Amino acid sequence: MELQEAIFKRRSVRRFTEDAVTDEELKKIFESVRWSPSWANTQTWEFIVVRDKELIEKVTGTYSDKNPATKCSLSASALIVLCAKTGVSGCYDGKEATPLSNWYMFDLGIAAQTLCLQAHEMGLGTVVVGLMNQDACKKLVAAPEGYEVVAVIPIGRPAVAAKEGPQRKEVPDFVYLNQFGKKMFE
Amino acid sequence: MELQEAIFKRRSVRRFTEDAVTDEELKKIFESVRWSPSWANTQTWEFIVVRDKELIEKVTGTYSDKNPATKCSLSASALIVLCAKTGVSGCYDGKEATPLSNWYMFDLGIAAQTLCLQAHEMGLGTVVVGLMNQDACKKLVAAPEGYEVVAVIPIGRPAVAAKEGPQRKEVPDFVYLNQFGKKMFE
Numbered sequence: 001m002e003l004q005e006a007i008f009k010r011r012s013v014r015r016f017t018e019d020a021v022t023d024e025e026l027k028k029i030f031e032s033v034r035w036s037p038s039w040a041n042t043q044t045w046e047f048i049v050v051r052d053k054e055l056i057e058k059v060t061g062t063y064s065d066k067n068p069a070t071k072c073s074l075s076a077s078a079l080i081v082l083c084a085k086t087g088v089s090g091c092y093d094g095k096e097a098t099p100l101s102n103w104y105m106f107d108l109g110i111a112a113q114t115l116c117l118q119a120h121e122m123g124l125g126t127v128v129v130g131l132m133n134q135d136a137c138k139k140l141v142a143a144p145e146g147y148e149v150v151a152v153i154p155i156g157r158p159a160v161a162a163k164e165g166p167q168r169k170e171v172p173d174f175v176y177l178n179q180f181g182k183k184m185f186e
Numbered sequence: 187m188e189l190q191e192a193i194f195k196r197r198s199v200r201r202f203t204e205d206a207v208t209d210e211e212l213k214k215i216f217e218s219v220r221w222s223p224s225w226a227n228t229q230t231w232e233f234i235v236v237r238d239k240e241l242i243e244k245v246t247g248t249y250s251d252k253n254p255a256t257k258c259s260l261s262a263s264a265l266i267v268l269c270a271k272t273g274v275s276g277c278y279d280g281k282e283a284t285p286l287s288n289w290y291m292f293d294l295g296i297a298a299q300t301l302c303l304q305a306h307e308m309g310l311g312t313v314v315v316g317l318m319n320q321d322a323c324k325k326l327v328a329a330p331e332g333y334e335v336v337a338v339i340p341i342g343r344p345a346v347a348a349k350e351g352p353q354r355k356e357v358p359d360f361v362y363l364n365q366f367g368k369k370m371f372e
Contacts, residue, residue: 003192003307007218007300027371030357032193036299039316041352048362049370064283083366090316097250099321100336102288106316109295113222114193117303121189130225130276130292135285143366150286166227171216176234180269180329184235185213 001121010116011165013125014069016156020077025122026155032118038107039089045111046083048141055140059152062136069127069154076154080115081137083147084108108150115153125158187307196302197351199311200255202342206263211308212341218304224293225275231297232269234327241326245338248322255315255340262340266301267323269333270294294336301339311344 026049038044050056059081060073073079090096090103116126129152138149177184212235224230236242245267246259259265276282276289302312315338324335363370 001189003187003189003303004218006189007221007304010221010223012223023370026361027357030361032190034354034357034360035193035196035351037196037198037302037314041354043355043360046360046362046366048364048366050364052364055364064278066278092250092252092317097317099319100288100291100334102286102291103316105286105288105291106295106298106336109292109297110299111295112292113296113299116223117189118193128223130289131278131283133285141362141364141366147366148286150292165221168220168227169229171213171220174220174229174232175212175216176232176327178234178236178238178241178327180232180234180327180333184209 006117006121009162010120011162012127013156013158014072014127015159016072016076016125017159019157021124021155021157025124026078028122029115029118033111033114036111036114038110039103042088044085044089044104044107046085046147048081048083050079050081050141058140059137062140063129063132067129067131069129072127072156073129073154076156078155080153080155081141082108082112082150082153083143084150085147087146104148105150112151112153119155123157124155126153126155128153192303192307195348196306197348198313199344200258200313201345202258202262202311203345205343207310207341207343211310212264214308215301215304219297219300222297222300224296225289228274230271230275230290230293232271232333234267234269236265236267236327244326245323248326249315249318253315253317255313258313258342259315259338259340262342264341266339266341267327268294268298268336268339269329270336271333273332290334291336298337298339305341309343310341312339312341314339
């Protein structure tokens with residue numbers, strides 16, 4: 001699939017068929033994820049694939065009630081838990097190197113986009129779940145001290161055709177020239 | 187270009203030719219960036235394209251001395267300053283909705299990967315600069331209260347052929363099954 005088609009057509013998918021995602025498919029996705037860029041190539045990403053039915057229920061139980069991904073998560077054949085090692089990305093000699101903290105969030109965002117695009121190219125659907133209790137999930141997957149759970153991505157085969165997708169801002173509305181607020185494009 | 191080729195072959199580029207990147211090319215890149223997913227579709231990204239030579243020098247002056255992108259940034263025909271609106275992504279009713287903060291970092295990471303992949307597909311090179319003084323840069327581009335500068339991406343035409351790229355961890359080293367540390371693949 002052409003890169004642009006993948007970028008334009010990827011949608012958050014919240015309804016999966018019963019046809020399970022295979023280990024081979026997951027491996028292919030991670031073979032792409034590993035080529036994501038990261039802070040000084042620190043690659044602080046770690047992924048836990050949750051296949052165990054009981055654990056899928058428990059991990060889904062950490063989502064906020066309002067989360068629209070709860071139903072598809074329960075029916076998914078796999079959840080991908082995104083973890084990050086902390087204190088590395090954004091740091092230099094073990095100390096925060098910029099005024100911003102949580103650089104691992106930036107790096108995990110990069111990796112998440114690689115993951116979702118690659119899955120889409122393979123006909124698989126994903127949705128990023130961030131509205132959840134990451135600390136509770138961290139305990140469920142036994143992530144040790146020094147690591148944080150950032151998000152969960154349920155993955156499956158889309159049960160319905162992709163829709164238009166939610167509206168996006170137009171380019172002139174978010175791109176400026178030299179100074180914030182000075183439009184670059186009409 | 188095939189998605190996988192873009193993902194596998196994209197490299198951080200730190201040497202550009204003198205041939206300037208055009209406004210049309212930048213617009214095409216942002217037409218892709220706008221399709222990035224974000225927290226509840228909040229699209230908190232804002233981009234300032236720095237073309238002014240004097241401002242390019244000043245923005246580059248906010249990088250840390252150690253930053254290996256300083257030289258290419260000074261010679262670039264455009265720098266893309268990544269900004270985020272704060273207090274929206276990761277929030278619900280104006281309050282942080284998860285134990286993690288700085289969700290805009292995750293969303294900007296997603297958008298950055300879309301940007302870098304799209305640029306690569308068009309034969310352009312990018313490098314993400316995070317090791318810098320974001321607060322100083324924020325003043326230079328006049329980003330208002332409630333916004334943060336996250337990173338700068340110098341963009342240009344690669345002056346040298348892409349190299350192998352730095353080593354990456356292998357899939358078995360960062361993917362686990364059900365519990366952190368339990369290898370899923372051999």
